[in-house]
Amino acid sequence: MPDLGHVPPGWTPPAGRDDFSRRVERVVDETERQQLLSAIRQRHAVRQYTNQPIPEDIRAQLRYAVTTANNASGLAIQVFFDEPDGFSGLMAHYGRFRGVVNYLAMVGTTGTAWDQACGYWGQHIVLLAQTLGLNSCWVGQTYSKSKNQAVVTTDERLRVVVALGYGTVPGKPHKPKPLDKLGEVAGGGPWPSWFRDGVEAASLAPSGLNRQGYTFILDGDQISTRTNPGSYAAIDLGIAKYHFELGAGPTGWHWA
Numbered sequence: 001m002p003d004l005g006h007v008p009p010g011w012t013p014p015a016g017r018d019d020f021s022r023r024v025e026r027v028v029d030e031t032e033r034q035q036l037l038s039a040i041r042q043r044h045a046v047r048q049y050t051n052q053p054i055p056e057d058i059r060a061q062l063r064y065a066v067t068t069a070n071n072a073s074g075l076a077i078q079v080f081f082d083e084p085d086g087f088s089g090l091m092a093h094y095g096r097f098r099g100v101v102n103y104l105a106m107v108g109t110t111g112t113a114w115d116q117a118c119g120y121w122g123q124h125i126v127l128l129a130q131t132l133g134l135n136s137c138w139v140g141q142t143y144s145k146s147k148n149q150a151v152v153t154t155d156e157r158l159r160v161v162v163a164l165g166y167g168t169v170p171g172k173p174h175k176p177k178p179l180d181k182l183g184e185v186a187g188g189g190p191w192p193s194w195f196r197d198g199v200e201a202a203s204l205a206p207s208g209l210n211r212q213g214y215t216f217i218l219d220g221d222q223i224s225t226r227t228n229p230g231s232y233a234a235i236d237l238g239i240a241k242y243h244f245e246l247g248a249g250p251t252g253w254h255w256a
């Protein structure tokens, strides 16, 4: 049976669920923040995996993270282990994916806020996976949507998936956009060091086709964002916001 991190029947998202970016209790702890910042630097897209199974204790931690993410966001993320069908077929083959048998199915209702939540909470799980020694790759196109085992209700949609496992290689860094394309200070003032750290962490975030089509704008102690259009723009932004929060640290600023 697949492992479902599904929201139980009758459960309704807590008020303010669209405030996907409120900080996760886990992230505030400084030791853990540093571990996740290391994970940000170590993580690269990995598309080929060995057949080494994920041990039970790591599966349990991933299931827990999925449940935490679903409860906080109202998403219906599901995690599958030892399930080869989701990456069988031509799309995965042409996408050069090999040996993927573990994955997250990012399921939710549609809309920009939900897409951002999908990116934000998906990256929460991706970075945890990296700290546990796993590799990953977000995948919007090159997987088998028809054979995917995700349970999707009529008002939900399988938006993207994330491959997980032990990579044959650790991957390599993508070419990040220059920091001054990803961040700006309103009125053109100097960048505080925490803002630079936040933008730098965001520059290491994965994005569809490595577009990184977002800008973080500092005005006083508020951060707003701007995005370029694109089908993954909101998911990419959610991922980058998770990185930004880790890089900038928990105090001295807030989202606009």
Ligand SMILES: Cc1cc2nc3c(=O)[nH]c(=O)nc-3n(C[C@H](O)[C@H](O)[C@H](O)COP(=O)(O)O)c2cc1C
Binding pocket: 043, 044, 045, 046, 047, 095, 137, 138, 139, 140, 141, 142, 143, 160, 171, 172, 173, 174, 204, 205, 206, 207, 208, 209, 210, 232, 235, 236, 239
């Ligand atoms: C929303 C999203 C969708 C993606 N879709 C695909 C995909 O369909 N196929 C693929 O091979 N990689 C896909 N990627 C992975 C990106 O190509 C990759 O993250 C980007 O090139 C940056 O590289 P990095 O992850 O190593 O930092 C996707 C990434 C994101 C965030």
